[in-house]
Amino acid sequence: MSGPSTFVPKSALGRWFESRLPLGGLIHSSFIVYPTPRNLNYWWTFGGILSFMLVAQIVTGIVLAMHYTPHVDYAFLSVEHIMRDVNWGWLIRYAHANGASMFFVAVxxxxxxxxxxxxxxxxxxxxxxxxxxxxxxxxxxxxMGYVLPWGQMSFWGATVITNLFSAIPLVGDAITTWLWGGYSVDNPTLNRFFSLHFLLPFMIAGVVVLHVWALHVVGQNNPDGIEVKNTERDTLSFTPYATGKDSFALVCFMIFYAWFVFYTPNFLGHADNYIEANPLSTPAHIVPEWYYLPFYAILRAVPSKLGGVTLMFSAIVVLAFLPWLDTSRVRSAKYRPMYKVFFWAFVAACIGLGYLGAQPPEGGYVIAARLLTVYYFGFFIIIMPLLGLFETPKPLPASIADAVLGKGGLAAAQH
Ligand code: HEM
Structure with missing residues (x-):
């Protein structure tokens, strides 16, 4: 699906290099002449935003690591040192901490x-x-990043989550001890979390390369969910059209991000994380970061620990099976009147679970979380397979060009 590589460098040195490693040709065919469906809307700009955020997190993270000390006696203090003494340290830290949230908003x-x-x-x-x-x-x-400042939520969050593994029959306790590198969350745990927190973003970057490669092999989907039939009529070149739109969206997103960093940098965090970790004092409510809350609600909706853990992991794993659970022959919800309703109900259920994840696990909250958990799984396992069989989709446009210009507009555009 990549565009033809007609790229010829202007300089002799460039041509010499290109004939040995065709990097220019790769960039040219993937990000300059690459044909993008002409009907893409702004929801298609978030892949680019995510790529930018990944780089931003790596860059700010590397600078933080230069001043951070992964030791239980110094971690908390080293973060305070970054905030108060290191030049622009407060900015780097707030950009990184809020950047994590922005990354999840985008994803x-x-x-x-x-x-x-x-x-x-x-x-x-x-x-x-x-x-x-x-x-x-x-x-x-x-x-693992949230554990590094070694505040109360870092410590107790790490304790709750690593303890989940102890629910695994027979080997659970051994796995938990192995993860901790001892008999509780302590210095070895902090040290390895730092090491892995540094490593994983680079692994993410590697998988992103595969992700974009796979995308360029099959081509982009689009809001109408129909394939490109005629490259000339249905697509536009990546540059300037997609690059321009992606850049504008990125600027808007950066304003949103900057607003958090500069006006309310602790809004998305938890006040308890400004208290140094104390293994002898458990906070009244242990709450994870907002982006884990729906899964935390699912975990606590089940009375058995093993059941809760299994269900929580299944909530993510089920996503991998979506291509086979959805039996509809039509892709886009634009042409699926019933799916659209169930989809928005699903979005509402996820937001509801997020809210419940932050509430104490008692009374009505647990009952509501159970109902929403049933809907969460029901959406994937029951609604998606059945809807494809029973729903009557709306007629699809003949082509992407038709969808954008309408039949009359298309005729006019051809003159
Ligand atoms: C670091 C995180 C990620 C990065 C940097 C990334 C990057 C991208 C980019 C650049 C695109 C093309 C532009 C676009 O369609 O927005 C894309 C498309 C896509 N991504 Fe991601 N992605 C990330 C995470 C994810 C995740 C978590 C999922 C799903 C579980 C996902 C699923 C998809 C799909 C299905 C497409 C094709 C969309 C289409 O053409 O309709 N991506 N991604």
Missing amino acids: YIHMFRGLYYGSYKAPREILWILGVIIYLLMMATGF
């Missing part, structure tokens, strides 16, 4: 976009599964 939009427009359906299954792997790696990275 959730990116994933719901895929869910709405059926981007996971054939031939994009591998592309989607690579996305699910990225998402899992992101969750692990975020979790």
Whole structure:
């Protein structure tokens, strides 16, 4: 699907290099002449935003690591040192901490976009599964990063989550001890979390390369969910059209991001994390970062620990099976009147679970979390397979060009 590589460098040195390593040709065919469907809307700009955020997190993270000390006696103090003494340290730290949240805002939009427009359906299954792997790696990275400042929430969050593994029959306790590197969350745990928190973003970057490669093999989906039939009429070149639109969206996103960093940098964090970790004092409510809350609600909706843990992991793993659970022959929700309703109910259920994840696990909250958990799984396992069989989709446009210009407009455009 990549455009033809007609790229010839202007200089003799460039031509010499290109004939030995055709990097220019690769960039030219992938990001300059690459044909993008002409009907893409702004929901398609989040892949680019995510790529930018990944780089931003790596760059700010590397600078933080230069001043951070991964030791239980110094971690908390070294973060305070970064905030107060290191030149622009407060900015780097706030950019990194809020950047993690922004990364998740972008990835959730990116994933719901895929869910709405059926981007996971054939031939994009591998592309989607690579996305699910990225998402899992992101969750692990975020979790380990939150432990590093060694505040109360860092310590107790790490204790709750690592303890989940002890629910595994027979080997659970051994696995937990192995993860901790001791008999509780302590210095070896902090040290290895730092090491892995540094490593995983580079692994994410590697999987992103595969993700974009897979995308360029099968081509982009689009809001109408129909394939490109005529490259000339249905597509536009990546540059300037997609690059221009992606850049504008990125600037808007950066304003949103900057607003958090400069006006309310602790809004998305928890006040208890400004208290140094104390293994002898458990906070009244242990709450994870907002982006884990729906899964935390699912975990606590089940009375048994093993059941809760299994269900929580299944909530993510089920995503990998979507390409086969969705039986509809039409991709985009634009042409699926019933799916559209269930989709928005699903979005509402996820937000509801997020809210419940932050509430104490008692009374009505647990009952509501159970109902929403049933809907969460029901959406994937029951609604998606059945809807494809019973729903009557609306007629699809004949081509992407038709969808954008309408029949009359297309005739006019051809003159
Ligand atoms: C670091 C995280 C990620 C990065 C940098 C990234 C990057 C990209 C880019 C650049 C695109 C093309 C532009 C676009 O469609 O927005 C894309 C498309 C796509 N991504 Fe991701 N992605 C990430 C995570 C994910 C995740 C977690 C999923 C799903 C679980 C996912 C699923 C998809 C799908 C299905 C497409 C094709 C969309 C279409 O053409 O309709 N991605 N991604």
